[in-house]
Amino acid sequence: MKAIKKSIITQNIDNFKINRKMRRFYVPKSGDVAVFQVLSIGKHKAVQGENGNNTYIFPGDKILATFGTRYASAQFEGYVPTKYYTKYQLLGQGGVVGVLESLHAKFEDIGPTQLKLIGYAVDDENKVINTIYNGVERIQFNPIKRPYEMYLSVGASMDSGKTTTAAFLSRGFMMQKKKVAFIKLTGTVFTKDCSIVRDCGARTAVDFSYCGYPSTFLHSTNEILDILETLLDRVERINPDVVVIEIADGLLQRETKSLINHKPFMNLMDGVLLSCADSLSVNSGIDKLTKINQKPMLLSGMFTASPLMVNEVRNETDIPVFTLDDFTNKISFSSVFPNIKELISVE
Template sequence: MKTIKKANSCKNIADYKVNRSLIKEHRPKAGDVAIFEVMEIGSLKSIQDYKGRNCYIFEGDHIMLAFGNRYASNQFEAYVPKGYQEEYDLVGKGGVAGNVTSMYYKLEDIGPTKIKLIGYAVNKNGVINTIYHHRKAVSFNPFKRRSFKTILSIGSSMDSGKTTTAAYLCRGLKNGNHKVAYIKLTGTIFNKDKMLCFDCGADYVSDFSELGFPSTYLCSMNTLMNIYESLLRDVEAVNPDYLVIEVADGLYQRETSALLEHSPFTETIDHVILSCGDSLAVHTGEQLLQEVFDQRLFALGGLFTGSPLMVSEVEQKSSIPVLTLEKLVEPDLLNGLLKGPKVEIAV
């Protein structure tokens, strides 16, 4: 067999054999590891490999991926296939395979990169699955008291600027001599977001993929909260002053919406910053979040802050401070906005 280019989603997969006989009889599930041949290059011309570097792929290459679902309104909607197919799609650059069922209009002409299933990665226990492959699952503890304050970075939609907001927020907190951690709770595996936060000064960064999840789309609430507990325990070992938590996509996305309706999660949040793409989205997002978090929504940010006109529109309609990127890194301003006692969890 050719050299196999191992994707980031499979970075913890070491001892395995390739079983070609299972390709038609095994029904894949999220996290199952398989080897594919690249058949036709589409929108994704590279994968993030197991070292986190950008690895270009070419027709004929063999790549190791994990099956997974994906929700990305500006990219793909994709699902784990229900059975064997002649062809599959590369749906995530971090190394996710599935079936694309819809895509952003700008991708329609080129479409997804097409791949062919060569075989499953197996060990003595059968087909290898990345989820909790190298770590044990832990149950969420709603009564646990954490020493650090939490800041939720949430967006009105995908590409509303919430990751950049989270990263610059990390930098502003570091400028104030605080120890800062960052986690991404939901999304599809890709190192870009957490590494931006690391480069902005976060002392510790992690996300759901460290537990083996290629994505969190269609995960149950119980699964999401157990992921959350695992990440929180890792953060506890670092003992930060602040933890910045990012959730993927927008307020209406399945997992984000469910988390906002789940009090065991919302009651762990001390502060919230909302990122929006335009001024009208601020109005809707503010209404939704104030119903859940009330005074904990302390600031607004995101793409709209790049337009002085939209900032002016928002400031005329909202009493919540607008933080441009320049303001997010001002430690005195942040300290003033974040002052107050830590929220106690009462479940």
């Protein structure tokens, strides 16, 4: 068979056989690994390869990917199939494949990249290989206070700027000589967010795909909390002073809504940062969080690119509004984080 291009979610899958016979009767689960052939190119012209770089794909290519779900209000909605299909769709560049349910209007003309299932990747016992906790120990959530500070970056919606907020928060702490770790807790596998935050100054950055999840959409809150505990165990190797956590999509999204309403989870946080795309969504975001006693300590996001919207928000609330420059301004930063000197690491 022609060389198979591995996607990053399958980076740890080396030894497998291809079972073609079971493709018509086996009902896959999230994380199940399979070999697909590219039929046509749509939105995704590449998969993120096992080294994190883009691996461009063309009709006829074979790729190793996993079945999974996706919730992305500005891109695709898709699910793990419950029956055999002649075509499947590439839902995410990290290697998530499923059945498309809906897509944003901006992609209607191009559509998703279309795939054909060649066969499932199986082990020596003919069992379908699954990436979830494959080679990684699952650690049960323990809601105890940690010896480091934890900050949560949330957004009013997808593409509101919450990753940039997390990245520049990490940079602000780094400039104050603090060791920062970043965790992307929910979403669909794609390492760009971790790379951005790492480039901004985080000593280590990791996401849910470390535990083998192609996506966290439709997984239970208990599962996601165990992912958090497993990832905290991973980043604690650097003895961080601060852990910055990002949860994907908006405040109304299923997993995000569940997490921000989970008191043991939220009690771990030393503060919540809210990112918004425009000034009006700031009001609704503050209202949502305040009603659950999680008033944000800081506001940022896409709206801060507009001085006019910044002024609109500042006229509406006394919560500090941070532009990107404010995160790297010592005076502005210390006004929100007054205990910064007490938390500086001894290098």
